[in-house]
Amino acid sequence: MAVLQILTPVLPSLGIGEPIGSQSDEVRTLITPAGWAFSIWGLLYLGSMLFAIYQALPGQRNDALVARLRWPAAGAFLGNALWAAYTQVAGLTVISVVIIVCALLCLLTAYRRISDWKPRFTTGQRWLAVLPLSALAAWLTAATIVNIAAALRFHGVELENGAVVTALVVLVGGIIAAAALIRGWGNPPFALVFLWALAAIYASGGQQAGVVAASTAAAALLVVAGALLGLRRTGASRWFG
Secondary structure, three states: OHHHHHHHHHHHHHOOOOOHHHHHHHOOOOOOOOHHHHHHHHHHHHHHHHHHHHHHOHHHOOOHHHHHHHHHHHHHHHHHHHHHHHHHHHOOOHHHHHHHHHHHHHHHHHHHHHHHOOOOOOHHHHHHHHHHHHHHHHHHHHHHHHHHHHHHHHOOOOOOOHHHHHHHHHHHHHHHHHHHHHHOOOOHHHHHHHHHHHHHHHHHHHHOOHHHHHHHHHHHHHHHHHHHHHHHHHOOHHHHO
8 A cells, every 4th residue: 555655646647537636736725735735645645655665674573552553554655556556547536535534534643653652662663663653643734734725626615704714723733633632642643744734825815815824824823732731741752763
């Protein structure tokens, strides 16, 4: 599944569908991140592959944490592959929302299991399991919100006071992320990736509407506060050894 999610985005080069970026541009909204934000997929794919290799090594066959993360991770990777394949062929429709929500639920399951893990992480667990899956969970949390807004536009649903509604959606996203960080002991990879997404929204929609810029800044403050409050519960040693 980790390999499949990397291969499906190249379908347009084989003459199947349109690039995801082109499909996204057709239904661009104020919440769509700036294009440079999507470069993070290179690191997310790398992290996915590192986890896939790590969990397959003989030394991890009896690793209790890895055992709890295998199936949620596989489900998320499969969801990413299906989402990319579908979106390139059909666009950012309501079906794409269903697919990305299913992938997100798999990642949130992994995130919860990481948060509930009481023993100290080993070095391998920290860098090759916790970091990549937490980062991917953060990105899909933001991407799901963006996908819902794009799907509404795809289906011709235009909201009154669109900038205000967009600002509220961004703020709600910040509240959700902050709550996840408090629950997840201040998970630094999650916080950093979500802040990356917010920065890209600020660089795009925030430059077009002041209310979106303000809500993005407020959401970022909430995320930082959630991370700090979460870290106070356990200290940095949980994440940095």
